[in-house]
Amino acid sequence: MSHHNVIVVGGGQAGLSASYYLQQRDINHLVLESRTMTHTWREQRWDSFTLVTPNWQCALPGAPYQGAEPHGFMKKNEVIAYLDGFIAKVRPPVREGVTVRRLAARAEGGYQVMTSAGEFSADQVIVATGGYHTPIIPRFAERLPPSILQLQSAQYRNPQSLPDGPVLVVGSGQSGAQIAEDLHLAGRRVHLAVGEAPRCARFYRGRDVVAWLADMGYYAMGVDRHPLREGVRDNTNHYVTGRDGGRDIDLRVFAMQGMQLHGQLDDLEGGTLRFAPNLAANLDNADAVYNRINASIDKYIQERGISAPPGSVYQPVWRPSEERTSLPVEGLAAVIWCIGFRPDFTWIDLPVFNGRGQPSHVRGVTATRGLYFLGLPWLYTWGSGRFSGVARDAEYLVDRIAAVRSGALN
Incomplete structure (x- = not known):
């Protein structure tokens, strides 16, 4: 069983943003992605898709938009190129094609992460799978x-x-x-x-x-x-x-x-x-x-x-x-x-959900020590699930993770 200080579940823009700040803090971690990094942008957008927010709002950590049209709207292929550049900058420690099947607490503390590739454990976990699943x-x-x-x-x-x-x-x-x-x-x-x-x-x-x-x-x-x-x-x-x-x-x-x-x-x-x-x-x-x-x-x-x-x-x-x-x-x-998606967190075997099946949290921090959510719509601001605001949320959670590791927070 492989153990890490932090396991990040999800290799989209949120999970990769978390990896960026975890590396800045020199915190050992692993990103688990069930398919391939940022696959939703590649596989779940129509051919003529463009962003509905202007390019200047693309502000993933360490990768602000630097193109010639800050007030334009990137097309699908341009978004993918932007994400490829972000991935190359982050170079996350990632395992692609690994599906997390169950997340539960360990008796000795921390978390047990059961996956299609075996069992992992972690002191803390960031769930960065977004809120659009089913x-x-x-x-x-x-x-x-x-x-x-x-x-x-x-x-x-x-x-x-x-x-x-x-x-x-x-x-x-x-x-x-x-x-x-x-x-x-x-x-x-x-x-x-x-x-x-x-x-x-x-x-x-x-x-x-x-x-x-x-x-x-x-x-x-x-x-x-x-x-x-x-x-x-x-x-x-x-x-x-x-x-x-x-x-x-x-x-x-x-x-x-x-x-x-x-x-x-x-x-x-x-x-x-x-x-x-x-x-x-x-x-x-x-x-x-x-x-x-x-x-x-x-x-x-x-x-x-x-x-x-x-x-x-x-x-x-x-x-x-x-x-x-x-x-x-x-x-x-x-x-x-085109009537939306429901979240699916049935694989999380922990008491962190409200009566509607949504995670209960304050700015991504749950009441269960060491468990966090990232990339959800309005996790904290309008941009939390978007290129514009996920960096702020990721940095906030990684600061929290570092404080828990140091014993400054319980």
Whole structure:
């Protein structure tokens, strides 16, 4: 059995960030990755994928963005190149292709880590597997005809890979809205089941909205100071895109151009899909968030006397004349499920979870000595699960690990 001061479970951006700071502290550790490092970026993104945050927010430890377009949006191949550079800089002590099957406490202290490659032990453990593990697909999907191709968002690659015919995209969060746009721009007939995801402007009053929000301190705000507190972790990400230099995604414009919009998908009855009559409400609510964000920027500009182009209020360019609450499945070529993921921490045999199966922690530190989580959405700030904020979280946890090792903390 191999023993280490620290075992990091997960070789994505979070686990590698932890390795970077553990090496800075000269702490013996091992990274265990079930597949290959940063594989989700390589294997679970569609061909036309771009970041929705500007490149200057790419700030992995020791590897800030240094390209020629800090205000641009890296495409998939550019993201992979950026990550390859990060891996080369970190040079982590990693075992790829090793799946952790059980994490439990050892009677003599520390942790037992049982894997597909045997048993390991560690004094402390960082769980850096993220929070997106099991695709959410409703059970009634099992009753769709086998002639209809079903994909989850992580499996989608491009319009050409789908069979001919209409495509139903279920979910209007970041992935759903962008995949629907990808299909729409390729001339495919698209139905989109619109959920409760909010949206935001790409550019407002002369700048990227992300730049305004950064100046306003939003991305430095800890979850303990957010108005929703830990409830913010349940929020759906705003839909917007970095495609073609960045722009808004306005589903109403897509509808004017022929995309068929429906409310939330509820059920399958016989050969008919049933949708809730909430399309108009969901579009209105998304626009309300859009306008509230812009209004907060207006207030910031006014209070500081900043010179900027005039503000505006979004007015709907299209409204549904009726709620389309049914759609025959006959003739559909494919359904793409874009309604998110559930976390799967069933392999962790330790009392660190709340009643919803989520880890209980304060800034990644659990009540169980020496066990930490890293890379979760809103672990501490908006950027905790992203390139922009994971370094701060990783450094914080490694400082904590070093203090526990030295006996400064229990």
